[in-house]
Amino acid sequence: MKTLVKSAALAAIFGLGASGVYAQEVTLRFQHFVSPASANPTHFMEPWARKIEAESNGRIKVELYPFMQLGGAASEMYDQIAEGIVDGGWVIPGYEPGRFPETEALELPFMVTKSAEEASRAAWEFSQAHLMDDFADVKVLAIHMHGRGLVYKKGPAISKVEDFEGLKLRGPSRPVTLLLEKLGATPIGMPVPQFPESLALGVVDGGVITYEQAPSLKLDELTDSHTDVAGDMSLYNLYFIWAMNKDSYARLPDDLKAVIDANAGLEASAWAGRAHDTGDAEGREVLRAAGHEAAELSEEATAEIRALGDEVIAEWIAQMDAKGYDGAGLVADARAAVEATRAQ
Incomplete structure (x- = not known):
């Protein structure tokens, strides 16, 4: 003892x-x-x-x-x-x-x-x-x-660039709000926790977010459709x-x-x-089971958005240069890192 x-x-x-x-x-x-x-x-x-x-x-x-x-x-x-x-x-x-x-x-x-x-x-x-x-x-x-960035909204899915016109869409960052503005939408920046309430109250018509956030934010209930772009590159991240x-x-x-x-x-x-x-x-399956409308833009519509995205990138480079950064160098290095990863 x-x-x-x-x-x-x-x-x-x-x-x-x-x-x-x-x-x-x-x-x-x-x-x-x-x-x-x-x-x-x-x-x-x-x-x-x-x-x-x-x-x-x-x-x-x-x-x-x-x-x-x-x-x-x-x-x-x-x-x-x-x-x-x-x-x-x-x-x-x-x-x-x-x-x-x-x-x-x-x-x-x-x-x-x-x-x-x-x-x-x-x-x-x-x-x-x-x-x-x-x-x-x-x-x-x-x-x-x-993962891939999608566009969620109340009502039918987006099928062409013109469908963005006038939509109030939540955006999580400056680059994506710049793109939404180019597309004719009214971007509203907000952190993800505010998104469901903003949808419920009609502050926004939809917004950009991923598949994986859909279940926890109840996007299968608060929105009716989601749209992806064609190809293997994400609309935003x-x-x-x-x-x-x-x-x-x-x-x-x-x-x-x-x-x-x-x-x-x-x-x-x-x-x-x-x-x-x-x-x-997992989120994609939840949306499918809920009957959420899923759409993918055509190659042509995606090319139109990419062209507007290129305008965002060019303007971003100019803004970064004005702040004393090498904007073009940053974009080139980001693309090189992505390509190196894809080659592995």
Whole structure:
């Protein structure tokens, strides 16, 4: 009996649990702004958190807080992480227009493929050359893109460019709102959490978003149709980072830092992208089962939109040049990263 008591005391002193593994040493709180049932939380964030816990032998616990449960707005996520309000989280730089302008190179029309995994690999590589200084306030764990961007709306699906005329459409980033404006729509920028209510209240007629977000946003109920472009390049895309507070990381002992590092980088970025590809397949099935009208624009209509997209790109290059960036160089490097990924 004395031996058991002594062993328990030693276990407590040295942080050992009854199973012989190290007891939890740190809890990391990660926050995001979407439903826990949506693709990235389901297929990336949650498994990533459990993998960190398993590989740390339970010494790290990762808590995930959806719907901004720890407070703040989706547009504040980068500063929340940088300032240590949370230990980590999910950031859409495009929710803060003008702050991270180089990220927009990958969000330009028809820039990346419809494969989120491919696009995410390209985003990681492009970012190593152009964006890590911009994100110096945080520890970047993964950089990724979502899957194909679609146009959802109330009423019949879009079948020609003229159908965009006069529609009030939600847009998540500056590049896509510029394209929507070229198409004759009235773009209304808003983070994804505001989209369902805006549809229900008639603030917007529809908007651009992915397949995977459809179920959690109830787009099968709030809209009647969705439209894709022809070909293997996405109408638009969105750039994300999965990041950690630098002090939270620095406080970890070296062996636990190694666990975080082993689950960061190119392959973590690809994993986050695959989560969206998986979610797209699931969301597409939900829409099909609901009888949601699905349409794909003709090659001719898609070519018209691409021509307008080229105008957006040319104007974006000029704007970036005026700010002191090499706009054409950024576009060329983004395209090269995408092509390199497609060649793998």
